[in-house]
Amino acid sequence: MSFDRLIKAIKEKNNPTVAGLDPKLDYLPEYITEEAFAKYGENLEGAAEALFTFNKGLIDELYDIVPAVKPQAAYYEMYGWAGVRTLQKTIEYAKSKGMFVITDGKRNDIGTTMTAYAAAHLGKTAVGASSFEAFGADALTVNGYLGTDGIKPVIDICKQYDKGMFVLVKTSNPSSGELQDRVLDDGLTVYRTMGNMCEKWGEELMGESGYSGVGAVVGATYPEQLSELRKALPHTFFLVPGYGAQGGGAKDVAGAFDKNGIGAIINSSRGIMCAWKKEEGLDMHDYAKAARREALRMRDSLNEAINN
């Protein structure tokens, strides 16, 4: 019911990195797609099988050095229900290797509908006399625009199953300020107001680490806001996208961490997944080894920036 499990995993691996699994067919070595197409057809199902093979290879090379993965739901939905089945199989496989899984779905709704999303991604679904895990992630990203009615149902499921959520607060994209940076009549920005709501929602899910189970998404591309929010929200754990491909560096994210060097996990998706495309002369069968090398470089850069 907090992020204690995630914090423990980060400390064990001395690595505050989450590897984003946002696979597009373009990112895959050709031999993987060719094999899957030959077996399952050149269609959504074949593509979905190729994605799973790719993810599995990455997880095999990452699980002992990276504490968490973050599959992005959009890239699976794009391949239809077969893609969504790959999402489920990816989560299952990452968990079997001991990884913490954050499903990046930015889900949002109200009441029983939000309960359905929370049950889907974090809890269980009752069917007749039994209950089943539909997706079974450890945490889910959510959007708080609808207010407490959209968050309370997730809190309840997090309590029941020891799971967590990350609420969008200040996103990494260029236009995030259009609404999020606007100032309300009490002088606070929208993103700060959303951050304050996270602190309040988190009271129900407080962990021994001092961080609650209600985290916040804050982009690496806004280092000033990252530091401002770290100070203002002492119990809110941060998920930080925007490192690498979007332009954020290790120094930019240093402000996301508290004085003990915890408080955040930094995401890299393309940087790790597509590392194999940047290594000259690499045999593409070693794509996952290239991902591992990049993950180690990222771990070392982050630790250097945090400790300085």
Next chain:
Amino acid sequence: MSFDRLIKAIKEKNNPTVAGLDPKLDYLPEYITEEAFAKYGENLEGAAEALFTFNKGLIDELYDIVPAVKPQAAYYEMYGWAGVRTLQKTIEYAKSKGMFVITDGKRNDIGTTMTAYAAAHLGKTAVGASSFEAFGADALTVNGYLGTDGIKPVIDICKQYDKGMFVLVKTSNPSSGELQDRVLDDGLTVYRTMGNMCEKWGEELMGESGYSGVGAVVGATYPEQLSELRKALPHTFFLVPGYGAQGGGAKDVAGAFDKNGIGAIINSSRGIMCAWKKEEGLDMHDYAKAARREALRMRDSLNEAINN
């Protein structure tokens, strides 16, 4: 690239109603679940098959009197990838009957990730030399908290495939005001600001009807804001949830329509889906006929309220 197709369908059926397909196992007549469990097992797959049978029965009784259906993604995700397959099959079946399909997914993300969502739900996905419709709805609900970077990719797909979107503006839930009613430093509320962004985004998707392809979600439970927004946003078509089970009545939604009686579509989910539970002495095999009777009552109430 606008809501002209939807408006035409509403006029043809003289009915501004969208039937929400948010099926939970509890809503289904027992004979449907029992049959599906016997055939596919008492598990997520069996449940998903039961939902599809239920939906199909409803669509068969509604398609000639109701112009649109709105499946809520959460209730399908709850049953895992098999549930998501039922979402796809439901959309396909409703479209085969000539209905306009709005997937209520409240999706949101940025850049290529939002493009992936838009391709998944409204467009096509390239695999090798071919392209496939993953879900193929006519419109998608989206959340605009991330700003233009989260909407532009959907606009592009809407242009390409003649589809539309509904952006959350003022939601129907009790706590929607926590953020949405807050006043910004220019004196406008957050919901109004979001509404103004819809008008602006819609310029790229203007239809002959005068309404664009960027609609807004505005709850039936806030009739004052509904009227305010109708006046302020002359090119923004409204999707109005909160009718019936959430407390909104026909008079409450009258303000959503313009002087020509168009400009909005009113959703009812439980009211229609569960009508069979309220008819005393009904043979449960006639659940869909009860839904049809409720849909006709709703159509007549709405038309009376709009014309007075």
